[in-house]
Every structure is written in C-alpha cells, then in structure tokens.
Amino acid sequence: MSDKHVHIDWIPVSGPPGSWNKDELIEHVKTGMKIELCTLPLYFCALYSIKEDDSQWASSARMHILSVAEQEMLHLALAGNMLRSLDGAQTLYNREFMPTYPSKILFDEVDMELQPANKANLECFLRIEAPYMPQPKLPTPEPMFPHFIPKYRSIGQFYKELEIGIKQVAQTDPNLFSHNYEMQFTGDEFFDSKMTVIRDEATALQALETIVAQGEGNIGVPDSHYAIFVELYQQRQKWQTVDYIVAPATEKYRNKNDVAYKASAACSLLSLAVDASYCYLLQTIDLCWKEENPARRPLLFRNLHRLMIEILSPCAHTLVKQKLPSGKYAAPCFEFYPPAAGAKPLTPKELFKNLTLELETAKKAAEAANETDTIEAIKKILFCTKGLDPPHDECN
Structure with missing residues (x-):
C-alpha cells in the first residue's frame, strides 16, 4: 500500500483546475474530507449545549442535530473511501489537517465557532448547509486572462465541479477507482446500506450523490441538513442551552x-x-x-x-x-x-x-x-x- 499522497503541509484546493486528472481528483477529495471534518465539532458542540429537561422540543432538537452529525460522519467516511479507491490517503489525526476554531469554513466563508444551539449559531448552520444555486449565465465579453482559474464560491459549487471531474477523468481511465477495496468502510461495518464501497465511476458518483443530497441537498428535500436546521431555527425558543x-x-x-x-x-x-x-x-x-x-x-x-x-x-x-x-x-x-x-x-x-x-x-x-x-x-x-x-x- 502506498501513502504517497499524504501531505504534512496540506493546502485545500481553491477552484476548478484548468484540466482534470487523477491528481486533481485526489486533492479535491481531500478537500471534501476537510469540509466534512470541519462541521463535526460545530454540530457536536451545539448538541451538547441543549439542556436536558422534560421538553419534547429539547429532546427533538438533540435528536435532529445528532442525526446531522452522524450523517457528516457518513460523508467523511464516503469521501475517505473515494480517496482510498483513487489510491490516495490523508491522515485525519494530523495537526495541519484538523480544523481550528474560531475560523471560517472553506469557500462559503461562514464563521465556524464552537457555540451552543442558539439562534445565531443555527443561522451559521443554515448558511453552511444552504442548497447550491448556480449563477445565471449572462452574456459576457471574452475574459482578459483566459487561463485564470475561478475560485469556488460555495461548498455546493465545489461538489458540483468534483462531479464533473470524476466523469471527465473516468472517461479515459477505466481503472480510476480500482484500489484498496479491502481497506474501505463497508455497510456491514458502518452505516449499513448508506455506505458505499467505491469500485468504479458509478459507485463514486453514488457516494457523491449521498453527500450532496443529505448535505446541501435541494430546497425540496425534506430530510436534508438544510431542511432540518430550518425547522430548528423556527422552533429555537422551545429549548434552553448552556451558556458557553x-x-x-x-x-x-x-x-x-x-x-x-x-x-x-x-x-x-x-x-x-x-x-x-x-x-x-x-x-x-x-x-x-x-x-x-x-x-x-x-x-x-x-x-x-x-x-x-x-x-x-x-x-x-x-x-x-x-x-x-x-x-x-x-x-x-x-x-x-x-x-x-x-x-x-x-x-x-x-x-x-x-x-x-x-x-x-x-x-x-x-x-x-x-x-x-x-x-x-x-x-x-x-x-x-x-x-x-x-x-x-x-x-x-
């Protein structure tokens, strides 16, 4: 097994590449892992802040935030599976890779603070999980610098471009996702049928679809993280939190x-x-x-x-x-x-x-x-x- 893609001084990608290749996919998937890892402490910290009482809404709020955190664990595992299938690797227990707080989440520039499940923090969660809305295509003149690489403006855009990259590289490399099946998370080990062992383009896209649908999702997806946080935000006054x-x-x-x-x-x-x-x-x-x-x-x-x-x-x-x-x-x-x-x-x-x-x-x-x-x-x-x-x- 080769760990040649482990970096000590890790730098996330900032925008879509001029042309997609396997190395670009590897660095993008690592960035996806970083995004998922960033959210876990935020949601755990909010979960722990909700005071235990006889309120139905307090119990419901804890249950909903826990479900989101568990799905972020699933997304992290899926991204890691994709990385292993590409024969890449990234250590999570790594001072340079672990997120620090307070800071800003990649691309959306949303403040990441370890705070209770209060109104201001739920607003941040809504911004993190907001559905991706493509920019309208308007007629524009030829760019002055045609080789300039535009930066990602949102996490949703990042995942959309990653989907494009997977499809493009897989067209010319049928063995792209052919590595390390035995080292990936399986459904028997973690998350049952929601887990995907990645072996080819189809399973890679299936894993990516799970991440996007549960996370950014669409406005019409009732169980997406965005929909869950909308409901919690509307009912925020119905539970008490620890004053962190x-x-x-x-x-x-x-x-x-x-x-x-x-x-x-x-x-x-x-x-x-x-x-x-x-x-x-x-x-x-x-x-x-x-x-x-x-x-x-x-x-x-x-x-x-x-x-x-x-x-x-x-x-x-x-x-x-x-x-x-x-x-x-x-x-x-x-x-x-x-x-x-x-x-x-x-x-x-x-x-x-x-x-x-x-x-x-x-x-x-x-x-x-x-x-x-x-x-x-x-x-x-x-x-x-x-x-x-x-x-x-x-x-x-």
Whole structure:
C-alpha cells in the first residue's frame, strides 16, 4: 500500500483546475474530507449545549442535530473511501489537517465557532448547509486572462465541479477507482446500506450523490441538513442551552491560581480528555483505512463505536457542566492532542494511555473538590475505557 499522497503541509484546493486528472481528483477529495471534518465539532458542540429537561422540543432538537452529525460522519467516511479507491490517503489525526476554531469554513466563508444551539449559531448552520444555486449565465465579453482559474464560491459549487471531474477523468481511465477495496468502510461495518464501497465511476458518483443530497441537498428535500436546521431555527425558543464561554480553548481552563478555579479543577483535565478522545477517534478512523486484515477490522470498528458513544460523548457532557469563574460554562474544544506546541502525533497505545491518565487525574481533582456528580460521571467513563483494546502500534 502506498501513502504517497499524504501531505504534512496540506493546502485545500481553491477552484476548478484548468484540466482534470487523477491528481486533481485526489486533492479535491481531500478537500471534501476537510469540509466534512470541519462541521463535526460545530454540530457536536451545539448538541451538547441543549439542556436536558422534560421538553419534547429539547429532546427533538438533540435528536435532529445528532442525526446531522452522524450523517457528516457518513460523508467523511464516503469521501475517505473515494480517496482510498483513487489510491490516495490523508491522515485525519494530523495537526495541519484538523480544523481550528474560531475560523471560517472553506469557500462559503461562514464563521465556524464552537457555540451552543442558539439562534445565531443555527443561522451559521443554515448558511453552511444552504442548497447550491448556480449563477445565471449572462452574456459576457471574452475574459482578459483566459487561463485564470475561478475560485469556488460555495461548498455546493465545489461538489458540483468534483462531479464533473470524476466523469471527465473516468472517461479515459477505466481503472480510476480500482484500489484498496479491502481497506474501505463497508455497510456491514458502518452505516449499513448508506455506505458505499467505491469500485468504479458509478459507485463514486453514488457516494457523491449521498453527500450532496443529505448535505446541501435541494430546497425540496425534506430530510436534508438544510431542511432540518430550518425547522430548528423556527422552533429555537422551545429549548434552553448552556451558556458557553466565548471561543473555548483548553488553555483557558487551566488553573490560574485563582481561588475560584478550585471549585472546578477538573475542567482543564476534562477538556484534555475530550481532546484526547476526539483525536483517538480520528486515529481509529485512519487505521480503518489502512487495515486490510479482515480479522482485525472488527476490533477497530468496535473501538470506533465505543469511542463515540461511551467515551467522547459522556466526557463532553460532563465538561459542559463545569462552571467557570466568569459564570459561563466550559465547552469542548476539539483540539489536537497532545497540546504542546510542535508535539507529534502519538501512537495508538500512547494516545490511549494518555486518555486514561487525563481521566484519572480529572477524577482526583473532582474528589479533592468533592464534586460528587463529576466523580461518578468520570468513573463511568473510565469503566468504559476498559472495553477499548488499543491496536498494535505497527498498525499506525
């Protein structure tokens, strides 16, 4: 297996190429993976902010945002399958590839901020998921610079051009999507019939259609992300959200020797645990695209499901209950772990060890502050980590 297309200093594409070829397709698919990865922390952060109560709308809002986040995971997996079928590769657990917040999402220039499910944030989600409207074709004079490459103006336009590129390159290369079937996500492993193993032009276009229809979609598609966020925006006043800190960052939660911090000393450590579990999740996805041994793949997917449901989610839910001296609450940051500047990615065993260490230390801090609810929550998470079996480091 060749990883020749992995880039350390990754740069997204900015516009359609002068002529499509396999290398251009690979770089466009990597950019598609980046787009899908950008949205996951945004939607997770909004999901965790909705307060649990007896309100039907609070439960409904959480369910709808979770469904969108799950579909973004599906889209990321489909884009990764397409990349592997092209014999390309891109590591998600990569400081340069992981998105940072606050920033702007590619092409649409929508602000990406880790904020609660409030009106302003839902407006951002609507802009991200807005259907693509092609610009009307008007008669124009010959361009002064005919070789100029126009920039993408939206995510929808990006995916439309990618479809054109797939069709053009496949015409002259019948073996374009003929690689690494055994390393792709399958429906038996992830998302059932919605998952597509990409083997040819038809399955590549099928995967792209799933991404576009569920994501940008069309105004008439009732279950598209845009339609879901329209409904949530209209009903926003019917649930309460946690009042998050502005521009959350794990560094902001560190003990500043302020007496007020002693009441929530576990906050910084819980934030580090969220970062570590998120990076471990991304690393596990990376391993799924590298592992071809059918006997070892079930272990990776078992870890993947446990990380999402039993580790990352409860860890983040515990974090957002931590009140800061400002009166606002902590929010998950989804940062690269380990946090030290210039730190390199850890092996699976090292990352697992550090995750459990952050949780153990957070539990001790909560015990010192006599934070009973936090102690019990962390105990449950630690118990669930015992079900994880870190892969051998040679898989990394």
